[in-house]
Amino acid sequence: MGLFNNLKNKAKEIANKAKELAENEEKKDEKVIEKDEYASESENETEYDQEYDEDEEYDEDEEQDEDEEQELGKDIPYPQGWENLSEIEIADKLLAVSEKYAVMEEDMDEDDFHDGLDNFYAEFGFKNEEHYNDFLAAAYTSFNEHSFTQATLDRAKEVHEAQLQEQIDSNREDLQPVDGVSLEDWAKAFASVANNGTVDEALRITKKDKAGWDKVSEEWMTRMSNDESGTIATIYADAFTSSATGNLGESSNINAESFPFEKYIEVRIALDLLCQQGKDAQDVLAMFDMTAVDWSNSSTFWMSEYMSDTVKYIPLEKEYTAKYEAKYMAGDSNSDIDF
Structure with a gap:
């Protein structure tokens, strides 16, 4: 689970960041696409700048309606070399960007990290960080709702299984x-x-x-x-x-009916807030008649469900998070817990 969990987490980070960017776009009254949006700060225009300026689709006076999606290759240019990649190949590439970004952020001091970002994004074919962020948001919304996110998870699973099997076969x-x-x-x-x-x-x-x-x-x-x-x-x-089994039974017993999404969010929020207030995690889980095994199994189930239909679960997550943050912010408030 170690490596797979790391990969799943990175995949989810991609989805979460893309979701945030997409939501920010929706809040804007209008977006004017200007031909120098990704213009280089350097006085020397690169080949990428020339291609960008010469693209007829980029009109400095072109206005995008707030509800109109930004299309890959039209409104948002592909990174250099990505033009003919499939969805799964793009997912693979974006996962690689996320992984290397995390390594750089951890290994470099803050000044060197920020100074190296321009070269970092250029290495993957992006003009700059803004280009990467716009492309990520557009990719998330363009690939048939949640299929892009699922493609990333599927790819992460393939990588994990291949690496694990390689080690097992290494004698x-x-x-x-x-x-x-x-x-x-x-x-x-x-x-x-x-x-x-x-x-x-x-x-x-x-x-x-x-x-x-x-x-x-x-x-x-x-x-x-x-x-x-x-x-x-x-x-x-x-x-x-x-x-592993817990009070909820074997992991195969956990489903949307036996352990609803709302209950999952409530337990997650309770663990987060009450542990910050000094309560032991085991005691918090006991409030819900759960063990650490139960929480692990239910989290695994709901991560998979969530990532398979983010369109459905994103608004529900926001609703339930607000509800239970209000409930547990001041303490356990567990008098009305239903089992």
């Missing part, structure tokens, strides 16, 4: 079985111990006695702590996700 010594117990079987067995509180199922899965299980488990834990690639931790975490 790394630390991924080989320990006393005949594979990584997958150990992860499944360890998850059973966490869920059931006994080692009985672990002994059955691994075909070991208690001493044998302790030896195998200790070795896999050591390998996991030394694995800088995160491969062992990913398989270990996936085993917990697929087998």
Whole structure:
């Protein structure tokens, strides 16, 4: 889950930023498209400037109605080299932009980071940051509502699975079985111990006695702590996700009827605000008769649902967030919680 979660988060960051930009556009009374919108601050006009100025679609007096979408390639030019890319290829490219941006922001001091942004965006074919932001917003609204976001998530999943499989197939010594117990079987067995509180199922899965299980488990834990690639931790975490159960039951039991979107937002807001006020997260979840496993499973379900239909869930999220921020801002106010 480690790498996949990182990729999913980056994909969601792309969607959230695009959503914000699109919403800002809707608030404007009108938008005048001027031919020097992406003009270089340099006196030397680049090839990109020349192409931009010569495009007949860009008229300095052209006005865009507030409800008219900005079309890729017409109102918003493609980055250099992106003109013939498919939707999934564009999603892949934008994911790469987001990933490198995050690395730069983390590794560079603030002055160097901002000084390097022009070259950063140029590296990906954008004229400047404004061009990138406009293109991102237009891409989000142009690709059949939410399909662009889903394409990004799908691509992230493909990347995760390919990288994980590459590691598994690499014949790394630390991924080989320990006393005949594979990584997958150990992860499944360890998850059973966490869920059931006994080692009985672990002994059955691994075909070991208690001493044998302790030896195998200790070795896999050591390998996991030394694995800088995160491969062992990913398989270990996936085993917990697929087998873990809480008060809400198995993850497959969680759906829109058993755990509604509004309840998900309420728990999320309660955790955020009440933990800021000093409450323990476990205690907050207990208010809803939930465990950490329940919260993990429900979050996984609703992230997928949300990203599959952002048009539906964005306004609902705003409504429920405002409602429950008002409820929990001053304390737990849990007298009216419905179970």
